[in-house]
Amino acid sequence: MIKQFAYGLAFTGLLGFGLTSCQQGASDKNNAGQDSTAQKEEVEHNPASQTIPEESKDLLGRWDLTVDKGGKQVPSWIEIKLSGFTTLVGAWVGDSGSSRPISHIKLVDGKFSFAIPPQWEGGEGDFVIEGELAAGNLKGTITSNTGEKYTFTGVKAPYLNRTAAVSWGQPVELFNGKDLTNWKPSNENNKWVVKDGILTNEAAGANLITEQTFEDFKVSLEYRYPEGSNSGIYLRGRYEVQIEDSPKDRHPGTLYLGAVYGFLAPNEMVTKGPNEWNTMDITLVGRLVTVAINGKTVINNQEIPGITGGALDSKEGEPGPLYIQGDHGPIEFRKITLTPGK
The missing domain is CATH 2.60.120.560 (Exo-inulinase; domain 1)
Structure with missing residues (x-):
């Protein structure tokens, strides 16, 4: 009985190993196929012919912002970019400090929002910026990490391209x-x-x-x-x-x-x-x-x-x-x- 039982265990182990190997092989082939498809899609994707989602196309670009900070008008700036197929990312400049990266801008029902950690302002919590398009311009609110809330408006930033060489005047x-x-x-x-x-x-x-x-x-x-x-x-x-x-x-x-x-x-x-x-x-x-x-x-x-x-x-x-x-x-x-x- 002991020999037969041991033999049975060995056989079962071999059978299990065989099934596992077959399953693993099938899984590997399947994963390889998926990887190949992913690689193919990645290779075939051409940023120059990127399709811009309809709901975000008018938001993309650089915007010059003016923030109403308790009656005082202060400048700000935002850039909104498309990363991949649908993800919006960008950069933001407040009235102080340097440009800050935005890892994800959410866009729901025509309204965008993102959170940004404090920089030189210090303190805990994030700044939350919410906005939307209104007649081709931006409008929205900034809620600071201390709970203060300000409104802003924004216009598309000019390209400032020069079509001719500059001639210089007198120093x-x-x-x-x-x-x-x-x-x-x-x-x-x-x-x-x-x-x-x-x-x-x-x-x-x-x-x-x-x-x-x-x-x-x-x-x-x-x-x-x-x-x-x-x-x-x-x-x-x-x-x-x-x-x-x-x-x-x-x-x-x-x-x-x-x-x-x-x-x-x-x-x-x-x-x-x-x-x-x-x-x-x-x-x-x-x-x-x-x-x-x-x-x-x-x-x-x-x-x-x-x-x-x-x-x-x-x-x-x-x-x-x-x-x-x-x-x-x-x-x-x-x-x-x-x-x-x-």
């Missing part, structure tokens, strides 16, 4: 080496003074804004910052090129020296460091920007997608001033020369 010395002529502080907490021919922001305070506005231009700067300081130059009052004490050995990034804040990273860190005079040359034509630091081009004719945090407004189709960030830390300038495009 203008925006800093005369004597006083704040051509400039105005953003508020009463002004820390900007002129000392020995140097424009100096002595401590965190007001930003400094040109009285004149510009469209396309080239600007050349000579600047110096102390250890640990942070500032920036806003082009048309909307796009910040970062100036800060970024260590020379830091890997280039979108938040460091020479970056278009949150959007475009320089390809190299070429600062001379704190307490040294550095140069920066910026050319802005439409949305295309070129940045050179200390004679080396670190961003070459790249598109700026939208406004950066701290922008004066979101009216991207209009000329705007040059403004120097003064609310973060001290900085000095001994040259600010702007050449306008005609």
